[in-house]
Amino acid sequence: MEYIQQNFNVNFSYGVFFSSNLFDPANTCLATFLESKAEDAYVKKLLVILDGGVAAHHPQLTQQISRYFEQVRGFQLAPEIITIPGGEGVKNDLPLLFSLVDAIDKYGIDRHSYVIGVGGGSLLDLVGFAAAISHRGVKHIRIPTTVLSQNDSGVGVKNGVNYKGKKNFLGSFAPPAAVFNDPVFLTTLDSRDWRSGMVEAVKVALIKDAAFFNRIEADSVALTAGDMAAMHYLIYRCAELHVQHIGGAGDPFESGSSRPLDFGHWSAHKLEQLTNFELRHGEAVSIGIAVDSVYSYLLGWLSESDMQRILTVLKNMQLPVWHPLLEKQNGQPSPVVAGLEEFREHLGGRLTISLLREVGKGEEVHEMDLDLLYKAVEICKNNQ
Amino acid sequence: MEYIQQNFNVNFSYGVFFSSNLFDPANTCLATFLESKAEDAYVKKLLVILDGGVAAHHPQLTQQISRYFEQVRGFQLAPEIITIPGGEGVKNDLPLLFSLVDAIDKYGIDRHSYVIGVGGGSLLDLVGFAAAISHRGVKHIRIPTTVLSQNDSGVGVKNGVNYKGKKNFLGSFAPPAAVFNDPVFLTTLDSRDWRSGMVEAVKVALIKDAAFFNRIEADSVALTAGDMAAMHYLIYRCAELHVQHIGGAGDPFESGSSRPLDFGHWSAHKLEQLTNFELRHGEAVSIGIAVDSVYSYLLGWLSESDMQRILTVLKNMQLPVWHPLLEKQNGQPSPVVAGLEEFREHLGGRLTISLLREVGKGEEVHEMDLDLLYKAVEICKNNQ
The missing domain is CATH 3.40.50.1970 (Rossmann fold)
Known part of the structure; x- marks a missing residue:
């Protein structure tokens, strides 16, 4: 040959x-x-x-x-x-x-x-x-x-x-x-777009930069109220972390299955689609972050207080942390949860979900325990 | 900033x-x-x-x-x-x-x-x-x-x-x-596809590898008659030269205007389109190579004997070296020649046409002298 x-x-x-x-x-x-x-x-x-x-x-x-x-x-x-x-x-x-x-x-x-x-x-x-x-x-x-x-x-x-x-x-x-x-x-921008856009900064801070999360947490009320200086810092640092990850993590065109920047996104993409995009992308990701943070807590990774801090930041931004489509519907699986396979297919390869080992540190898993997931949904519902 | x-x-x-x-x-x-x-x-x-x-x-x-x-x-x-x-x-x-x-x-x-x-x-x-x-x-x-x-x-x-x-x-x-x-x-393959496919090997040999052209020339009658061993060598070497150029010339995704592998192609693309693809790609490129080789000769670059060798190889392959659409039509410019601007636009940037400095050595120009071009077309017509 x-x-x-x-x-x-x-x-x-x-x-x-x-x-x-x-x-x-x-x-x-x-x-x-x-x-x-x-x-x-x-x-x-x-x-x-x-x-x-x-x-x-x-x-x-x-x-x-x-x-x-x-x-x-x-x-x-x-x-x-x-x-x-x-x-x-x-x-x-x-x-x-x-x-x-x-x-x-x-x-x-x-x-x-x-x-x-x-x-x-x-x-x-x-x-x-x-x-x-x-x-x-x-x-x-x-x-x-x-x-x-x-x-x-x-x-x-x-x-x-x-x-x-x-x-x-x-x-x-x-x-x-x-x-x-x-x-x-x-x-x-209208208030909804202003607020929901911040969620990608919360996301990248949670998986990569605890100090940035602390700053967002401290600024969360001011940011939501329209503080432009705080927003400028948030955008700059968030953009910088995204740019660094894309260029520095060795897989800019995503040929592997690892996708840490998709933390909170598996459910978000499906929620956007199922709500016919009535949920803004940032709102859907807020829900996705909430669910996957609580799931990380239930796994024993994230402390309860850190889990609560995350929910509080999202709520300070007046963003949703739960959606009824996350629950079982008349005993049938949640249509969002059923979308896990579609997410795997879009990414390709093995199912890979980013979770939080701690604030500022993402870690990937290759399966989701559905009982634990529905428990996380329940906790989000009770913490709205 | x-x-x-x-x-x-x-x-x-x-x-x-x-x-x-x-x-x-x-x-x-x-x-x-x-x-x-x-x-x-x-x-x-x-x-x-x-x-x-x-x-x-x-x-x-x-x-x-x-x-x-x-x-x-x-x-x-x-x-x-x-x-x-x-x-x-x-x-x-x-x-x-x-x-x-x-x-x-x-x-x-x-x-x-x-x-x-x-x-x-x-x-x-x-x-x-x-x-x-x-x-x-x-x-x-x-x-x-x-x-x-x-x-x-x-x-x-x-x-x-x-x-x-x-x-x-x-x-x-x-x-x-x-x-x-x-x-x-x-x-x-039918004879037309078998023969016309060889023209890309003629092309890449002419711009990059005189020894390969000599071999194609020596084999041209046998190749045309269906000699599989000769064809295997032609395909292997042609593929190798293409692979080497793409990977080795520093611009695999063609961000610049230089496109030596497009030798003979500016007119070929237009001829295919104007004939509603009744001309096979290889046949159109054969015509394109003929015209641009004769043009190179008229520029004083290629010797007359080398120009004749090229036309002979193409004719040995029973491929066309001229088409009526290359001529002026009722005093109006040839529609092929009018396609020069379209070719520039597809490549982007400055008009860049590959010609032959000698057999085995391509060289680029940024304009075509239309009088000389019509003269080249005439010579091709008379050498069919």
Whole structure:
């Protein structure tokens, strides 16, 4: 038998920038980044896909964006800024995905040009996927506008859309060219989005950084009340921990079954789907963290007081810690619990669930004791 | 301005195996590969997508495949082997793409399981793309069954489908888990596929390996007549040069504009599209190589005798070296020549065309002199 071995590495590198009023003509952060990529030989193109909700809250934004890019040397903005809705619904809309692909074609966005998504995590997931599959991958820049996307998905390497009711069934790993986090967008979030977005910080603190959890705990009431300085720290540290994990844990494209950043997510994904996305992602993850923290306590890993601290932080953020779909329904298994196999399938390989050995230290298990799980659900119910 | 830097490498590694009668129970090549990936904790799944033309020429194949995988420890074959047509047509069929995605879902193919494509390059492009976008990428194994796919696309890292008449507009870079080249499949190819597939070897020899070109030249009549030993060497060396270029030239996912393996391809892609794929890919590339070789001669790069050698090799393979669509049409530019901009856009960045400095040495230019190009077309026409 003859044999040829292929072996190569691909480097992925991008910056996550924090800067206020990105499209203010005096703010050179984005312009400087782009101009560092300019080429004398040809003009690169830019296509902006903007969240309609953001545009409504910032009525000057479209015009600001157009004017801003006029000044950037070596780049040309497409004649249209495409406005689409925000929220999870856009991830259920394949014709919308293809309309973005069509726009990439129509406006001549090639592999050296950039698609720029401005919006929440769902919009960025959709835009990232459209960019990833067009011309075998055109570059994309993310400008996340929510707490959730600035501290988590927006700084990561994934994209995706839902397919036939399965969350993120279609998608890819396609790191962005750059991410720009602008806190000004957070000022117009509604309270639900502001609060629920913090839960990914609670998650990553619990599995990786006890000191960060202590700080979130101390700040939890102020954060919930809208303290911007506290929120800025929360987002920065959360983004940093996500970036470090993705780049530093040896499996950025998740070829293994280990997925510590999915702590609290196995039940969350199913709850979102079963509630038809009436639960926000962050709310569903709050419930998932609560259940898996109590389960960790019942396993004898987490102390009762630490378990209570976690529930208190989530409740201080006015986030849910329980949902009726977690219970058995007329003697039948909870439909959320029944989704464990679907979660395993999406991750692939062996069932792998992150739990808490202690605050700041995640640990994985490969099976869940269902009696213990229903007991954890009961404790969450009684601790709402 | 605060800033977080992300930076990581992803390793991609796969073998290209050459082995006859892959699905003979006595052939352990594929089984050994799979069993090296088995896990005690769970059974991995396999889904085979088979080219209907191959199935028709090898009526026992479906049954052979089923039986073969029954013996492989740690793996379970999906209850259905999916048979789809071969040929470029499948790349124009988005519903077919989604039917494969549906099968990946239905049969529980997760990120640790494998989709196995058995067929020509078009089928493998389609299957690879379906695998790449499902669950953010499930593993795929390629078993190319044509000369063209065994020596070129099947051993590479790309996939793709056509979209709104644009070749490979949708696709991604997703290296296979492994490639298995079985020469037995070549024995049932029709003459046109047998001959036209050789042109990618002519291409890569011309830009990289003069000794290989000399050997192809010496063998060209025998190859065309069906000499299997000569064909085996041609495929092996061509695959090796492609693998080495992809892994060794520093840009496996084509982030730059340099694309030497696309020698002869700018006009070929357009010719395929304009003839509604009545021209085979290899035939179109034969024409493309002829035109760009003559153009290289007219630039003063290639000697007249080397230019003639190239045309003679292509003609010995009974491949076309000219097409009427290359000429001006009623005083209007040739629609192929008008496709230069489309080619630039697909590659992105600056127009970059590979030409021949000499036999065995490609060199890139960033513009084409259209008068010279039409002169090259004329010489090709007169040398058919």
